[in-house]
Amino acid sequence: QDSESLDGCIQSTLSALYPPFEATAATVLCQVFDVVEKTYRGDGLHYLIDFLIPAKHILQCIQQDACAPYCGLLFRHAGWPLCIQEKIVIQLASIDWRILKPGDFYLQVVPSLKKPPRIVLKCLAKDQHNVDEVVIPEVSYTSIFTLEWLSTFNGERMGIALENCLLTTDEKIFRVPWDKVVNPEFINKPKIIENNIISPELNEALVNGVCMSPVTQENLSSDLE
Secondary structure (H helix, E strand, O other), rough: OOHHHHHHHHHHHHHHHOOOOOHHHHHHHHHHHHHHHHOOOHHHHHHHHHHHHHHHHHHHHHHHHHHHHHOOOOOOOOOOEEHHHHHHHHEEEOHHHOOOOEEEEEEEEEOOOOOOOOOEEEEEEEOOEEEEEEEOOOOHHOOOHHHHHHHHHHHOOOOOOEEEEEEOOEEEEEEEEEEEEEOOOOOOOOOEEEEHHOOOOOOOOOOOOOOOOOOHHHHHHOOOO
16 A cells, blocks of 8 residues: 555544544644554554554544434534544543643553554553553443543542543643533524424524534634633
8 A cells, every 4th residue: 555545544534533634633643643653663554454443443432422412413513522623632642741730631542562442541640750541441431421430430549530631732732621521512502492483593494403504614613711
């Protein structure tokens, strides 16, 4: 497989996972290059087959489970919960551990040379000079993006409770409370009044209660506080 078609495969996989890709590309591609060089010794095909394709399956399953309770609603950020507009929530490479503060954590898909990739939570160790890496069991994948999941996780470990998730862009790292990460935003929730009559100010066509108006760039450009 020539390098051009290999790059195309990698980018098409990433664009499906982290939309809008024009906003996330710089960040995720940088993470890809990091892992290709450090773990796969520059072998992009090895990375694609052994890491990215199985990782895509894992991430899509996590996304489907997270989105299932909101069936019929139009998400403001199409990539949630894997990304929130340009901010990456589940990382494809490690973050500099020195950025971590007590109470911070981040989620990463971690390659394993002999096993499929795994979702790992990383946070500061008790000595605050090392990183704890906790492999999240597959049975928990269905509930990662809930408040209950983090509460249970905190209950099972000693030390400072984790509360802020690190989100990345190509230029900055954002420290975001977990309750903001796990509660997605929606576009134009239909305003329903008595007897299920739609209020006059809602002019868009509704199908099964879902707003079918086109999603504008203005709608998509809102940011986390």
